[in-house]
Amino acid sequence: MPTFVAELKVVFLLNMISILPKPAYLKQVFLIVLVLLLSIKMKAHEPTEPDSLELVNAKTTTDHNKAGDHGKHEEKVNIQEVAFDHVLDAHSWHLWGDHEHSVSFPLPVILKTDKGLVFFSSGEFHHDTHGKVVVEKNGERFVNYKEDIYYASESQNAEGEYVEFAVNEKGKNTVTNKAPLDFSITKNAAQLIFSALILIFLFTSMASAYKKTGVTSAPKGKQSFLEPFVVFVRDEIAKANIGPKYEKYVPYLLTVFFIILINNVFGLIPISANVTGNIAFTFVLSIITLIVTNVSANKAYWGHIFLPPAPKALYPILIPIEIVGIFTKPFALMIRLFANMTAGHIIVISLVGLIFVFETLWVSPVAVAFALFIDILECLVAVLQAYIFTLLTALFIGSAMVEHHHEDKHEEAGAH
Amino acid sequence: MSLFILASLVTPGIGLIFWTAIVFLLLLGILGKFAWKPILNAIKTREEGIEKALGAADTALKEVRELKSNNDKMLLEARNERDALMKEARETKESIVAEAKSKAQKDADRIMASAREQIINEKNAAVAELKNQVASLSIEIAEKILRSDLSTDEKQKALVSNLMKDVNLN
Numbered sequence: 001m002p003t004f005v006a007e008l009k010v011v012f013l014l015n016m017i018s019i020l021p022k023p024a025y026l027k028q029v030f031l032i033v034l035v036l037l038l039s040i041k042m043k044a045h046e047p048t049e050p051d052s053l054e055l056v057n058a059k060t061t062t063d064h065n066k067a068g069d070h071g072k073h074e075e076k077v078n079i080q081e082v083a084f085d086h087v088l089d090a091h092s093w094h095l096w097g098d099h100e101h102s103v104s105f106p107l108p109v110i111l112k113t114d115k116g117l118v119f120f121s122s123g124e125f126h127h128d129t130h131g132k133v134v135v136e137k138n139g140e141r142f143v144n145y146k147e148d149i150y151y152a153s154e155s156q157n158a159e160g161e162y163v164e165f166a167v168n169e170k171g172k173n174t175v176t177n178k179a180p181l182d183f184s185i186t187k188n189a190a191q192l193i194f195s196a197l198i199l200i201f202l203f204t205s206m207a208s209a210y211k212k213t214g215v216t217s218a219p220k221g222k223q224s225f226l227e228p229f230v231v232f233v234r235d236e237i238a239k240a241n242i243g244p245k246y247e248k249y250v251p252y253l254l255t256v257f258f259i260i261l262i263n264n265v266f267g268l269i270p271i272s273a274n275v276t277g278n279i280a281f282t283f284v285l286s287i288i289t290l291i292v293t294n295v296s297a298n299k300a301y302w303g304h305i306f307l308p309p310a311p312k313a314l315y316p317i318l319i320p321i322e323i324v325g326i327f328t329k330p331f332a333l334m335i336r337l338f339a340n341m342t343a344g345h346i347i348v349i350s351l352v353g354l355i356f357v358f359e360t361l362w363v364s365p366v367a368v369a370f371a372l373f374i375d376i377l378e379c380l381v382a383v384l385q386a387y388i389f390t391l392l393t394a395l396f397i398g399s400a401m402v403e404h405h406h407e408d409k410h411e412e413a414g415a416h
Numbered sequence: 417m418s419l420f421i422l423a424s425l426v427t428p429g430i431g432l433i434f435w436t437a438i439v440f441l442l443l444l445g446i447l448g449k450f451a452w453k454p455i456l457n458a459i460k461t462r463e464e465g466i467e468k469a470l471g472a473a474d475t476a477l478k479e480v481r482e483l484k485s486n487n488d489k490m491l492l493e494a495r496n497e498r499d500a501l502m503k504e505a506r507e508t509k510e511s512i513v514a515e516a517k518s519k520a521q522k523d524a525d526r527i528m529a530s531a532r533e534q535i536i537n538e539k540n541a542a543v544a545e546l547k548n549q550v551a552s553l554s555i556e557i558a559e560k561i562l563r564s565d566l567s568t569d570e571k572q573k574a575l576v577s578n579l580m581k582d583v584n585l586n
Contacts, residue, residue, distance in 0.1 A: 088424060089432060110431075148424065182431045189435040196443045203451030210458035230455060251452040255444045279425070280432035284440060342425070 079353035087274045087345050090147050090187045091122040095271050102127050107190055111149060112181035113140055122184070131163040132156075142180070149184070150177035188281065191273040195262045202226065203258075233257050233390060241394040242401065249397055252292060256285060257390040260337065264382035267341060268375065276385070277341030279334065286330035289393045294326065297400035329396050333389060340385050344378045557582070 085094075093105035106123030115138060122144075124135045131145035134152045141152035143162045152162040166176045185193070206222050213220065219227050233254050238246040263275040275281050305322040308315070351371040355364050557579055 084425065089429060146424065182429065183434055184431050185435065186429075186432060188432055189439075192436060192439050196439050199443060200446055200451070203447055203455065207451045207454040207458075210454060227455075227459065231459060234456065234459075247456075250456060251448040252444060254452055255440070255447055259440065259443060278428075278432060280428035281436050283428045284433055284436040288440070 079350060079357055082353060083346050083349040086349050087277055087342050088147060089273070089278060091125070091144060091149070091184055092127070093187050093190060093273075107187065108185045109149065110183040110185065111142065112183060115140065118180070131161040134162050145175055148175070148179060149182050150175060150179045153177060187273040188275045188278050191263065191266060192275050192281070195259065195266060195275070199258055199262060229257070230254060237387075237391050237394045241391065242398040245401060249292070249296075249394070253390050253394055256393060257386050260285070260389055261383065261386035264341060264386055267345065268378055268382060274341065274345055276337055277345055279338045282334040282338045285389070286334040289333060289396060290327070290330040293330070293396045293400045296397055298403075300403050301400040329392075333392055337385050337389050340381055344374065344381055347374050348378070553582070
């Protein structure tokens with residue numbers, strides 16, 4: 001009985017960190033643990049905990065009060081707002097400048113309203129994100145409030161905004177206006193399309209190089225740069241974790257790896273979008289991983305979930321745990337990539353923001369040095385997170401296809 | 417304000433979900449058909465080619481080694497054969513020489529024997545002839561004695577001494 005309890009504990013723990021017990025994966029497990037530790041450390045810096053949030057809030061309000069008291073510093077920089085502006089999605093591609101002075105590319109806004117689809121350029125909001133500019137199309141009026149598009153209110157409120165607020169039970173303001181379904185080509189969507197085009201260009205031209213030079217000649221140029229990645233994903237990720245039937249999954253893993261890698265790397269460039277740090281992107285990828293994993297799962301996988309090797313009396317506890325386990329694995333994937341990329345960006349912006357918070361140039365050497373350090377770390381994280389996501393996807397697929405019951409194998413071996 | 421931002425941070429937007437799904441699936445389809453398939457096939461073909469070439473090199477090496485060992489074996493055999501031939505030749509030579517020697521010895525012996533025999537024969541013949549001569553000489557002497565004047569004693573005595581001289585000579 002104690003061994004069973006221990007096993008239960010282990011099963012639970014493994015579900016928690018979504019890794020399967022396999023001695024061959026020890027290296028990867030170690031790596032993942034390392035990365036998790038790294039992530040935890042980063043998240044500690046990230047102002048997502050309520051305490052630090054309140055702290056930042058308090059600080060900004062006092063800043064505002066001070067500004068009001070002295071009548072100067074009207075353009076006090078709100079670092080939190082700046083940071084989140086950089087990591088969140090937007091309807092236009094902002095390059096530089098503030099508010100009405102900003103320089104940005106307008107992007108198409110596509111809305112599904114009650115009356116049908118509405119198209120217009122995000123330039124029509126004139127850089128407004130505070131619900132002050134109303135765009136009227138087909139008799140419907142829209143405002144952009146914090147990069148969310150709402151139906152505009154009939155009239156302005158005291159601050160000139162065409163949105164209405166309600167105070168919820170937590171004492172926070174929420175917008176009460178109705179919102180259309182927003183299918184706009186946002187900054188993230190635009191960069192995603194752009195990066196997809198780059199990938200298509202890169203890899204189709206790489207593929208045509210094989211046709212041109214023949215397969216037996218040594219790789220050249222793009223080929224020799226990209227081929228090691230492709231071979232790495234195929235051998236070290238797919239073959240090592242999925243097993244003999246790996247070939248079917250290599251195209252999916254390659255696509256996942258490169259779309260994450262290219263967007264991670266693009267995300268490091270200051271004016272670019274934070275695609276891999278957006279939860280919608282990681283959500284879609286992990287949903288696809290969830291589907292691929294469960295579609296390719298074998299009898300042993302489902303057997304392990306619905307008929308776990310444990311006393312029948314514990315089935316009411318174990319089966320729900322196992323079922324939850326199906327979803328926790330891709331959920332962890334989604335959160336891991338999102339949190340890592342977003343956290344990195346927030347740290348960099350926060351460090352640079354220190355200069356504006358302290359309002360002195362003397363902080364800049366420290367801030368720049370730290371930001372540079374984090375940026376270099378982010379270069380590593382960009383590759384590492386692409387690797388981790390792909391590796392775990394391969395692991396999940398592999399674990400859904402592996403034969404869990406060793407007795408069966410012996411019987412088979414005996415029969416032959 | 418903060419919760420508002422946090423909420424928008426962790427709430428997946430329907431629009432981006434939609435576009436991500438479309439872009440990703442299209443990318444998967446396009447790359448799968450036009451990039452991954454030819455690239456992976458090419459890499460696989462090349463790897464197989466390399467493996468094959470390495471295998472062929474290995475086999476060739478093995479063959480060369482085999483050939484060399486065969487050559488060595490042949491060389492050894494040839495050497496052994498040569499040695500055997502030499503030995504045989506030497507033996508033959510020796511036997512021939514020995515035979516020749518023994519033959520020569522035999523011939524020499526034979527010649528010696530025949531020579532000896534001849535000598536004996538010659539000697540016998542000579543002795544016989546001598547005997548005959550002595551006989552005839554004796555007869556002659558006797559005849560002479562008979563013929564000569566044996567009247568006086570001196571003459572007889574002279575005659576006998578003369579004869580005796582002759583006898584002594586023989």
